Amino acid sequence: xxxxIILGAVAILLVIVAAYASxxxxxxxxxxxxxxxxxxxxxxxxxAGEMTFFVCFLANLLYVWKRQPKYDWLGVSSAxxxxxxxxxxxxxxxxxxxxxxxxxxTWDARLTxxxxxxxxxxxxxxxxTLIEEPERRALLSALFGIFAFLDVPLVxxxxxxxxxxxxxPVIMGGSGSGLDPTMSKVFFFSxxxxxxxxxxxxxxxxxxxxxxxxxxxxxxxxxxx
Amino acid sequence: xxxxxxxxxAYIVGWGVFFVFYLTIAxxxxxxxxxxxxxxxxxxxxx
Amino acid sequence: xxxxSNAAVLLGKELRTEFRSRELLTTTVVFIxxxxxxxxxxxxxxxxxxxxxxxxLLWLAILFAASLMLQPCxxxxxxxxxxxxxxxxxxxxxxxxxxxxxxxxxxxxxxxxIMLPFFAIFYNVPVLPEFHWLLLVLxxxxxxxxxxxxxxxxxxxxxxxxxxxxxxxxxxxxTPVLVVSATVTxxxxxxxxxxxxxxxxxxxxxxxxxxxxxxxFGEYLLEE
Numbered sequence: 001x002x003x004x005i006i007l008g009a010v011a012i013l014l015v016i017v018a019a020y021a022s023x024x025x026x027x028x029x030x031x032x033x034x035x036x037x038x039x040x041x042x043x044x045x046x047x048a049g050e051m052t053f054f055v056c057f058l059a060n061l062l063y064v065w066k067r068q069p070k071y072d073w074l075g076v077s078s079a080x081x082x083x084x085x086x087x088x089x090x091x092x093x094x095x096x097x098x099x100x101x102x103x104x105x106t107w108d109a110r111l112t113x114x115x116x117x118x119x120x121x122x123x124x125x126x127x128x129t130l131i132e133e134p135e136r137r138a139l140l141s142a143l144f145g146i147f148a149f150l151d152v153p154l155v156x157x158x159x160x161x162x163x164x165x166x167x168x169p170v171i172m173g174g175s176g177s178g179l180d181p182t183m184s185k186v187f188f189f190s191x192x193x194x195x196x197x198x199x200x201x202x203x204x205x206x207x208x209x210x211x212x213x214x215x216x217x218x219x220x221x222x223x224x225x
Numbered sequence: 226x227x228x229x230x231x232x233x234x235a236y237i238v239g240w241g242v243f244f245v246f247y248l249t250i251a252x253x254x255x256x257x258x259x260x261x262x263x264x265x266x267x268x269x270x271x272x
Numbered sequence: 273x274x275x276x277s278n279a280a281v282l283l284g285k286e287l288r289t290e291f292r293s294r295e296l297l298t299t300t301v302v303f304i305x306x307x308x309x310x311x312x313x314x315x316x317x318x319x320x321x322x323x324x325x326x327x328x329l330l331w332l333a334i335l336f337a338a339s340l341m342l343q344p345c346x347x348x349x350x351x352x353x354x355x356x357x358x359x360x361x362x363x364x365x366x367x368x369x370x371x372x373x374x375x376x377x378x379x380x381x382x383x384x385x386i387m388l389p390f391f392a393i394f395y396n397v398p399v400l401p402e403f404h405w406l407l408l409v410l411x412x413x414x415x416x417x418x419x420x421x422x423x424x425x426x427x428x429x430x431x432x433x434x435x436x437x438x439x440x441x442x443x444x445x446x447t448p449v450l451v452v453s454a455t456v457t458x459x460x461x462x463x464x465x466x467x468x469x470x471x472x473x474x475x476x477x478x479x480x481x482x483x484x485x486x487x488x489f490g491e492y493l494l495e496e
Contacts, residue, residue, distance in 0.1 A: 019236065035228040038235045045239065064492055084246045088239045095235040099228045119444040127441065130431040140427050143489055144441060147423065150485055151445050154478055158448035161470065162455055201247060208254045215257060218264045 004203055011200040014193035018044070018186070026186040032100055042092040044190035046114070048198045049085030052078045053121070053149065055202070060145035063138055069213055072138035075145060076128060077205035079121050081198050086118045109163040113156045120148040120155075134216070275370070278362045282371030289348075290379065300341045300383045305390055307333040312394065319396050326395035327457035330387075331450055335417065338380055339439035342421040345372055346429035355494065365491040369422055373486075376418035377411075384410050402460040405468060409460070412475035413453035419482045420445050426493040448478055 022040040029036035056078040063071035093111060094104040105111065124145055131137035179187060290296055311329045315321070349355040358368055392399040399406060421442055428438040456471035 015240075033227060035231055038232055041236060041239055064489065080246075084242055088242045091242070092235045092239050095231055095238065099231045116444055116447045123441050123444060127427070127431060127437065130433055130437060132432075136430060139492060139495065140430060143493055144424070144427055146489060147420070147445065147482070147485060150481055151448070154448040154474075154481065158451045158474060158478075161474065162451045165455055165459075197243065201243065201250070204247065204250050204254070208250055208257065211254065211257050211261060215261050215264065218261065218268065222264060222268060 004200075004207070007196070007200045007203060011193070011197040014189075014196050018190040018193035021186045021189055026183050027180060029183075035096060035099055038092055038096040040187055040190040041194075042089060042096060044187065044194040045085050045092070046089045047191050048194035049082050049089060051195060052082035052085060052198050052202065053117070053152070056082060056145055057149040060142040060149070063142040064146070067135075067139075069134075069138065070210070072134075072142065073206050073209040073213070074202075075138075075142060076125070076209055077202045079124055079145070080205055081201045083118065083121045083125065084201070085194070085198060086114060086121070089114055090118060107163075109156075109160040112163075113159045116155050116159070117152060120151065124148060134213070274362075275364045275367050278364065278367035279370040279374070282358070282362070282368060283374050286371055286375035287378070290375070296341055296344065297379060297383060300337045300379070301386050303340065304333045304337045304383065304387050307336060308387075308391060308394060317395075322395040323397055323461060324458065326391065326397050327461065328454040330391055330395075331413070331454040331457065334380070334384060334414070335443060335446060335450055336439075337383065338376075338414075338417045338421055339442050341379065341383075342376060342418075342425045342442070343428075343435060343438055345376065345422055345425040347425075347434065350429060356496065359494055365494050366487050368494065369426075369486055369490045373415075373418045373422040376422055377415050380414040380418060381411060384414065397461055399461075405460050405472075406457065408472060409453055409456050409475070412472060412479060413449050416449040416475060416478045416482065417446060419479060419486060420449075423482070423486050423490070423493060426490075449475065452478075 018040065022037045026037065026040065028034070056075050059071045059075035059078060062068075063075060090111075093114075097106070098104050124141060127144055128137055128141045131140055308329060311333070312322075315325065317325060346355070349358065359365060362368060388399055391397065421438075424441045424445070425438055428434040428441060431437055452471045452474050456468060456475075459468060459471070
């Protein structure tokens with residue numbers, strides 16, 4: 001319990017420091033000005049989201065292999081946290097884009113792929129609600145989760161290739177657009193902060209799932225009497 | 226400052242999503258803990 | 273190898289079952305036709321627009337049709353619980369999947385070929401010139417749809433709201449197939465050779481990845 005509180009406190013601290021750094025330490029970007037600072041939050045959250053989906057994939061594989069409920073708990077926790085991250089990315093993206101480029105949305109490669117990723121994990125979570133029996137739910141959602149994760153690189157490559165056929169404005173600076181060294185440091189610190197926050201949220205969600213499982217077990221015991 | 230409101234909006238919405246997510250987890254956890262304690266206390270009685 | 277001979281026998285069963293009633297094929301053909309016509313009403317394309325958007329709409333229609341056509345795939349086995357007998361009968365559960373996905377690919381391809389003349393006429397698309405390439409794209413795309421669809425229909429058959437669940441799971445997963453097949457098909461009618469090679473290679477990669485995944489994890493999909 002105390003470890004969780006410490007993790008939460010560290011997460012919040014890091015996030016606050018990262019935000020401060022984004023505004024007061026990072027230099028102002030030449031072309032976009034103030035609004036570019038959203039990048040530190042937006043891109044760091046995207047990286048954290050991708051990491052949590054990878055954790056989800058590992059949890060799914062481990063469940064199919066070992067069949068221990070804890071991997072199912074980890075799977076659903078990381079999927080939900082990942083979805084929260086991607087939701088933040090999909091919301092902060094347009095908020096950044098609109099003042100700068102005048103449009104809320106464009107079907108550019110990264111945005112489109114991120115949106116498909118979001119849909120895949122929504123489907124994963126919806127699937128879980130539609131299967132009642134816990135072991136079956138764990139197995140089938142783990143298998144779908146594995147297929148979904150294998151699909152992710154295919155989604156990114158196919159959409160990027162598609163966009164080279166029909167170029168669109170590249171929003172939010174292409175990858176590797178060369179960051180100034182201070183900007184890089186602030187960015188990587190933000191990445192760290194978001195990863196710690198994601199880890200904290202996964203732990204909290206995991207504890208809830210574990211408790212749910214305990215509750216169901218006890219409820220069945222009571223019923224049996 | 227230009228676009229300051231957009232920057233604020235982005236951070237507030239972004240943190241908001243995580244905050245709401247955490248709150249729902251915390252609330253469900255505390256509700257469940259109450260239910261769990263209630264269930265645990267009913268068990269030895271039944272035995 | 274018993275995997276392939278089992279699969280062959282099961283494939284025969286799948287084909288015979290379908291060709292006895294042909295209900296799946298006919299309803300799928302009619303469905304795609306209706307969708308294509310409705311697209312025209314919704315968009316009212318000019319001739320150039322038809323040629324430009326037609327292939328994308330065709331693939332979209334194929335995807336929708338497939339997500340409906342794949343419903344009975346494992347649901348059919350549930351009515352008389354034939355799945356458990358199938359699993360006992362074969363040594364490798366992958367042969368069940370192999371048979372079903374080949375059957376589904378054939379059904380989809382057949383549907384598409386029947387649809388093609390209608391598509392060519394309604395959308396004013398010159399399908400004949402690059403026909404062999406078109407066939408290849410249709411085949412690889414349909415194979416991808418069938419592999420993913422067969423796997424996911426095994427999942428959705430075990431859940432509630434399966435009629436809505438299968439499209440929900442399948443369509444996001446098949447985005448790469450839709451995007452690449454549609455782009456390559458458009459390119460075919462506009463004679464862009466560069467588009468062909470990469471796109472077709474990508475579809476082949478997609479098919480291999482998911483076929484391998486199905487081979488590795490298929491038995492768990494069928495667990496009791």
